[in-house]
Amino acid sequence: MSSAVITVQDLRKSYRYASRRGGLLGAIGGAFSPDYKLIDAVDGISFEIAAGERVAIIGPNGAGKSTTLKMLSGILEPTSGDARVFGLVPWRERKALAYRIGVVFGQRSQLWGELPARDSFALLASIYDQRGAAFEQRLKDLIERFELAPLMGQPVQRLSLGQRMRCEITASLLHAPSLLFLDEPTIGLDITAKAAIRDFITENAREEGQTVVLTSHDTRDIELVCERVIVINQGRIVVDQPTDQLRRRFLAHKLVTLHAPSRRVEIALPGVMRRASEPHLDVFEIDTRKVRVEQVIATALEGGGIEDITIEDPPMEEVVREIYAVAHD
Amino acid sequence: MVRTSLVANYAHGAAAAVRASFADRTNFILQSLSMVVNNGFMLVLWFMFFAGFRSVGGWKLADMALLIGIIMSIVGVAGIVFGGYRDMAASILSGEIDALLTQPRSVLARLLSRDSYPSAWGDLGTAIVILMAFAGLGWRDLPWLAAGWLSGLVVYIAAAVTFASLAFWISGARSLARDMTEFVILVSTYPGSIYSGASKLIAYTLLPAGFVVLTPVRLLRHPSLGTLAVVIAAAMIYAAIAAGVFHLGLKRYRRGATPVMGV
Amino acid sequence: MRYMPSLTIEATPYGFGGLRSALAAVRLGADGAMAGWPVLLGRAVFYLLLMIVLTALWDKVIAERLPGTLVAALPAGGLALYIGVTEWIGLSVPAIHLRLEDDIRSGAVETHLLRPKAYLVQRVAESLGAMLVRLAVTGAAALAMLAASGRAWPPLPALAALLVLGPLGATIGLLLFTIAGLSAFWVRRTVPAFLILQKLLFLLGGLFAPVTLYPAWLTRLAEASPFAAHMFWPASLTVDSTAAEMADALLAQLVWIALLCGLAALIWRAGLRKVLRGDL
Numbered sequence: 001m002s003s004a005v006i007t008v009q010d011l012r013k014s015y016r017y018a019s020r021r022g023g024l025l026g027a028i029g030g031a032f033s034p035d036y037k038l039i040d041a042v043d044g045i046s047f048e049i050a051a052g053e054r055v056a057i058i059g060p061n062g063a064g065k066s067t068t069l070k071m072l073s074g075i076l077e078p079t080s081g082d083a084r085v086f087g088l089v090p091w092r093e094r095k096a097l098a099y100r101i102g103v104v105f106g107q108r109s110q111l112w113g114e115l116p117a118r119d120s121f122a123l124l125a126s127i128y129d130q131r132g133a134a135f136e137q138r139l140k141d142l143i144e145r146f147e148l149a150p151l152m153g154q155p156v157q158r159l160s161l162g163q164r165m166r167c168e169i170t171a172s173l174l175h176a177p178s179l180l181f182l183d184e185p186t187i188g189l190d191i192t193a194k195a196a197i198r199d200f201i202t203e204n205a206r207e208e209g210q211t212v213v214l215t216s217h218d219t220r221d222i223e224l225v226c227e228r229v230i231v232i233n234q235g236r237i238v239v240d241q242p243t244d245q246l247r248r249r250f251l252a253h254k255l256v257t258l259h260a261p262s263r264r265v266e267i268a269l270p271g272v273m274r275r276a277s278e279p280h281l282d283v284f285e286i287d288t289r290k291v292r293v294e295q296v297i298a299t300a301l302e303g304g305g306i307e308d309i310t311i312e313d314p315p316m317e318e319v320v321r322e323i324y325a326v327a328h329d
Numbered sequence: 330m331v332r333t334s335l336v337a338n339y340a341h342g343a344a345a346a347v348r349a350s351f352a353d354r355t356n357f358i359l360q361s362l363s364m365v366v367n368n369g370f371m372l373v374l375w376f377m378f379f380a381g382f383r384s385v386g387g388w389k390l391a392d393m394a395l396l397i398g399i400i401m402s403i404v405g406v407a408g409i410v411f412g413g414y415r416d417m418a419a420s421i422l423s424g425e426i427d428a429l430l431t432q433p434r435s436v437l438a439r440l441l442s443r444d445s446y447p448s449a450w451g452d453l454g455t456a457i458v459i460l461m462a463f464a465g466l467g468w469r470d471l472p473w474l475a476a477g478w479l480s481g482l483v484v485y486i487a488a489a490v491t492f493a494s495l496a497f498w499i500s501g502a503r504s505l506a507r508d509m510t511e512f513v514i515l516v517s518t519y520p521g522s523i524y525s526g527a528s529k530l531i532a533y534t535l536l537p538a539g540f541v542v543l544t545p546v547r548l549l550r551h552p553s554l555g556t557l558a559v560v561i562a563a564a565m566i567y568a569a570i571a572a573g574v575f576h577l578g579l580k581r582y583r584r585g586a587t588p589v590m591g592v
Numbered sequence: 593m594r595y596m597p598s599l600t601i602e603a604t605p606y607g608f609g610g611l612r613s614a615l616a617a618v619r620l621g622a623d624g625a626m627a628g629w630p631v632l633l634g635r636a637v638f639y640l641l642l643m644i645v646l647t648a649l650w651d652k653v654i655a656e657r658l659p660g661t662l663v664a665a666l667p668a669g670g671l672a673l674y675i676g677v678t679e680w681i682g683l684s685v686p687a688i689h690l691r692l693e694d695d696i697r698s699g700a701v702e703t704h705l706l707r708p709k710a711y712l713v714q715r716v717a718e719s720l721g722a723m724l725v726r727l728a729v730t731g732a733a734a735l736a737m738l739a740a741s742g743r744a745w746p747p748l749p750a751l752a753a754l755l756v757l758g759p760l761g762a763t764i765g766l767l768l769f770t771i772a773g774l775s776a777f778w779v780r781r782t783v784p785a786f787l788i789l790q791k792l793l794f795l796l797g798g799l800f801a802p803v804t805l806y807p808a809w810l811t812r813l814a815e816a817s818p819f820a821a822h823m824f825w826p827a828s829l830t831v832d833s834t835a836a837e838m839a840d841a842l843l844a845q846l847v848w849i850a851l852l853c854g855l856a857a858l859i860w861r862a863g864l865r866k867v868l869r870g871d872l
Contacts, residue, residue, distance in 0.1 A: 129332050519648075
């Protein structure tokens with residue numbers, strides 16, 4: 001395990017919930033004799049991540065992705081099992097580890113909304129003991145790479161969500177961490193902003209030889225940023241393989257929804273399957289290995305009468321279910 | 330790499346919070362001025378009260394002014410420099426400390442420095458005027474004032490942190506912590522002579538107004554090494570309790586046992 | 593009258609339908625208050641704490657009996673009962689001004705205008721429901737505290753009169769805060785109006801001290817104000833009360849309720865006109 005940055009062995013985390021009873025009496029009773037429910041959020045996972053790898057941990061909501069990330073970044077203690085990050089036990093050596101990792105939470109900001117990003121960067125630099133000419137140069141490089149110069153003077157709360165996320169990621173890179181954790185970095189962003197963030201992460205990681213671990217429930221994040229995918233569901237690893245393989249087997253589908261009030265749309269092409277049909281609305285699943293999306297659309301448009309078209313990836317839950325079914329065959 | 334000291338780091342964080350509170354200038358002026366008016370009115374009521382009754386169990390107007398000046402300046406400085414104490418329970422319950430846990434710093438210090446309130450400047454301003462004009466203090470009182478005031482500040486923030494730390498255990502702790510802190514202020518704004526029996530016990534334990542303002546006032550009116558020792562010991566004990574409870578709670582949080590929204 | 597479509601909705605006579613929906617709103621408010629029982633409990637604890645501090649203050653003043661001070665003007669039995677009533681009423685009034693501010697600032701008030709029932713009546717009725725629950729819970733805490741303290745009880749007629757004058761006094765408070773809340777039509781933030789009102793309640797409402805202790809001109813001013821009808825009149829029943837005085841207090845309260853309702857309606861219409869002009 002020479003080059004392994006992260007080693008995880010049989011890591012487990014279970015939460016205990018007090019299930020609540022309704023009403024005043026129930027609440028008072030519950031305070032004395034709560035009914036507990038045990039939930040295994042992470043149920044014995046093991047893997048290794050080598051230096052410079054870009055890995056996605058994906059799975060449906062509540063699968064245990066965030067919990068795993070929190071254990072690896074030192075926020076949460078596991079119930080049992082072992083993990084090392086740079087040889088450190090994250091939850092015991094939190095502060096020592098903190099200097100070497102960067103963490104971005106897609107849903108939480110570490111920037112002051114009322115102040116320009118510059119001020120937050122200065123504060124974070126002091127928190128991570130960054131100063132002097134080397135730091136100034138690094139900040140300059142990051143601002144240039146992420147094209148932040150025009151944004152630096154504005155209060156963060158006036159930036160768009162995508163611009164803000166660029167600043168968030170920059171903030172987590174100020175102390176030059178060699179490992180970056182990203183928890184749902186593109187959540188809530190529009191398509192253009194998502195693409196920009198993906199480029200941003202990939203480019204930076206390549207340039208600095210950085211190891212990246214991200215969680216997401218958007219399949220596109222994985223495809224574009226990561227070379228390897230770990231799929232977890234209900235706290236267990238379902239699949240751990242290179243993105244290429246996974247893409248070929250499971251991420252080669254698109255859902256096309258056509259709104260045609262006056263007729264039922266028929267598309268007779270290989271690799272096109274009707275998923276649902278309602279008055280005014282037809283949904284097709286397209287296997288992009290057999291047919292191109294534009295071909296399908298062109299065929300559909302030939303018949304006329306189409307008012308609206310939506311093209312989407314299948315929801316994560318579906319992909320995982322499919323992977324699960326194959327893995328257990 | 331040279332490690333920045335805790336104090337320098339704290340100052341940096343608190344300065345950012347203060348700058349953020351200045352960001353909306355109109356709001357800042359409005360809030361701090363209305364606090365001045367608010368406090369001025371309370372002072373007028375106490376003037377009227379003492380004009381009518383002259384004394385409450387030996388406490389005169391100047392003693393009351395001293396007490397109000399101390400508690401107002403404590404609330405003022407706390408709100409400016411340690412403003413994160415005011416809604417710390419909410420920060421805990423919403424899981425905001427996750428990000429702080431990934432930083433190589435004391436989580437408690439980061440939490441305390443993350444907020445600053447415009448109205449607190451109004452408190453501090455009024456307090457300084459009250460202390461200089463009505464509290465009957467002389468230059469020789471300054472060292473005692475500094476000692477008593479500092480101790481009061483520590484006890485006040487320690488109590489607030491302890492109440493907020495209940496959020497690690499109880500999901501409804503947000504309003505509870507806020508109310509308890511308000512109660513400490515309430516008990517701190519009346520003449521110390523009125524407390525006896527159970528109310529005195531509460532004022533010197535659960536709602537430590539006794540140590541926030543009453544012992545500092547006694548230290549100024551009847552300076553003695555004994556009272557000084559009590560003042561210093563109180564600050565140390567309350568600070569230790571707060572640090573202990575917070576860290577026990579943080580441990581619990583990191584085991585995943587805290588009822589946080591959206592784990 | 594000029595033709596104003598939305599205002600005609602407001603001007604529709606409510607009849608029994610309006611009364612029924614207002615009563616439903618009272619119930620809704622009461623249910624809401626009961627569902628938030630920890631808050632009710634917290635308020636009762638706050639009341640007890642406040643009473644401990646304030647009664648200790650006044651007991652101390654009275655025990656000292658400094659000659660030449662106002663102590664002579666204080667009632668023989670102390671001020672515990674007086675303070676108990678003012679705080680009971682004061683703590684039972686819901687923060688309706690914040691609700692109104694929210695609705696006006698967020699523009700939610702416009703969607704309410706689409707409904708066939710008067711928005712303001714519905715909101716006040718809802719708060720009235722919550723207020724009644726608060727009066728009951730805090731009142732129970734007050735009686736329990738009085739029993740535990742071993743102080744003398746007020747005469748039975750005064751206690752009975754309180755059952756009427758207390759809720760009426762609280763209603764006056766609710767209307768005062770309603771008017772403070774309607775200021776949001778013009779100043780967006782109700783905080784300034786709230787702070788001014790709070791100060792007036794302290795001084796003229798008798799929350800700080802019985803207004804009869806003030807200089808004669810201030811006493812007269814206070815007694816003629818709605819703030820006294822809110823707290824001072826009901827609270828002074830516990831001190832000394834003839835049937836005639838009770839009747840006078842009741843009359844003063846009813847007159848103020850009528851006047852404040854009218855004033856609130858006028859301000860509401862002016863605010864509504866502002867909304868309809870689109871310059872909110």
